[in-house]
Amino acid sequence: MKKKLSILALVFFYICCFNKNKENESEIAVKKHTGPIAIFKWGTESCENTGIYDPQKYSIEEIKNTYALWFPYFGYHLETNAIFESLEDLENLNIKKLTREYNVKKALLNRKVVPLPYWQKLKSKRLKELGNEYELNKITMMAYSDPSVLLHNKYSSKCSQYTKALTSKDTTVLLKAWRNLIEMRKNDGGSPEKIMEDYTKAYHSKDRLLYARMELLTYGWLSCVNGPKTTWADNVNESAFDTIFISIEKKCPEY
Numbered sequence: 001m002k003k004k005l006s007i008l009a010l011v012f013f014y015i016c017c018f019n020k021n022k023e024n025e026s027e028i029a030v031k032k033h034t035g036p037i038a039i040f041k042w043g044t045e046s047c048e049n050t051g052i053y054d055p056q057k058y059s060i061e062e063i064k065n066t067y068a069l070w071f072p073y074f075g076y077h078l079e080t081n082a083i084f085e086s087l088e089d090l091e092n093l094n095i096k097k098l099t100r101e102y103n104v105k106k107a108l109l110n111r112k113v114v115p116l117p118y119w120q121k122l123k124s125k126r127l128k129e130l131g132n133e134y135e136l137n138k139i140t141m142m143a144y145s146d147p148s149v150l151l152h153n154k155y156s157s158k159c160s161q162y163t164k165a166l167t168s169k170d171t172t173v174l175l176k177a178w179r180n181l182i183e184m185r186k187n188d189g190g191s192p193e194k195i196m197e198d199y200t201k202a203y204h205s206k207d208r209l210l211y212a213r214m215e216l217l218t219y220g221w222l223s224c225v226n227g228p229k230t231t232w233a234d235n236v237n238e239s240a241f242d243t244i245f246i247s248i249e250k251k252c253p254e255y
Contacts, residue, residue, distance in 0.1 A: 037246065042067050044238060047252040051245035058114045058244060066113040066244065069123060070236050076105050076126060078133050082140035083218050087207060090214065095141050102134040118240055140222050144213065150221065159224035162216055171209060178212040181220050 038055040040063050041048070053063065068075075080098040084090050109127050113119045135153070142149045147167045150156065156163065165177030182199045186192035202211035242248055 040064075040245070042071075044071060047250045049251075050249045051242075052247045053245045059112075062112050062114045063244060065111040066119050067241065068111075069109070069113055069119065069126065070241055076109060076130060078102060078105065078130070078137060080137070082137040082222060084214055085218060087210065087214075090144070090210075093141055093144065095138060098134065098137055098141065102130070105130060114244055116244070122236065136222070136225060140217055143217055143221075147213075155225045159221050162221035162224060166213065166216055166221065174209065174212050174216070175203075177220070178216055181216060185219060 036055055037052050038060065040051050040053055040060065042051070043049065078098065078101055080094065080101050082093075082098075084093065106127065109123065109130060113123055136155070139149055139153055139155070143166065150163045150166055162177065165174050168174060179199075182195060186195050202208060202215075205211065
């Protein structure tokens with residue numbers, strides 16, 4: 001018991017010393033800085049932060065925009081997507097709405113960030129991601145009324161099995177590709193009985209060609225072209241943002 005208490009005491013002592021050293025380092029850094037200073041506050045998932053920065057190097061707007069670029073990133077993904085799973089969903093197909101949202105989010109990403117190579121590169125990467133997402137969604141939406149768009153874009157060389165079926169004048173080719181996709185989806189897991197039940201119902205409906213096109217675009221072509229992808233957001237760490245500041249005070253509650 002005494003040994004355990006001794007270990008706990010040592011750990012507590014180490015934490016106190018570590019935090020104290022961090023505070024001292026921050027105080028020293030601020031004292032060494034001879035120019036003007038300003039304060040920026042921000043939150044993360046686990047901490048509330050107060051940073052001191054040099055307003056002659058970075059403006060408050062640049063820091064705010066850099067923070068928005070980093071945390072949280074999900075707000076820059078397009079909400080107007082091209083994934084349709086029912087005829088009711090298809091009623092929401094709206095290319096003008098997609099374009100409006102893209103232009104708004106592109107403008108947000110184009111705001112000035114701190115002039116550091118890391119953040120300039122991240123901004124360019126995210127603009128490229130957004131542009132690719134918009135282009136892919138737009139092509140997919142357009143393909144419902146004009147399948148030939150699948151033949152004339154940067155994705156044309158990919159997933160040719162779906163492109164050929166979707167652009168074929170022979171509806172039997174379209175229906176065969178649809179059935180092959182259903183078998184593939186059944187083998188991938190999930191609920192094969194439900195998949196087959198929905199397919200049978202759709203196949204015998206008057207809109208079976210539209211169902212075939214919708215599923216081949218959503219679960220076939222779009223899924224194939226997208227593939228597994230990792231955005232730059234997955235690799236951004238907090239320390240990259242911390243380097244903007246002369247010193248930082250972090251308050252991280254223990255749960």
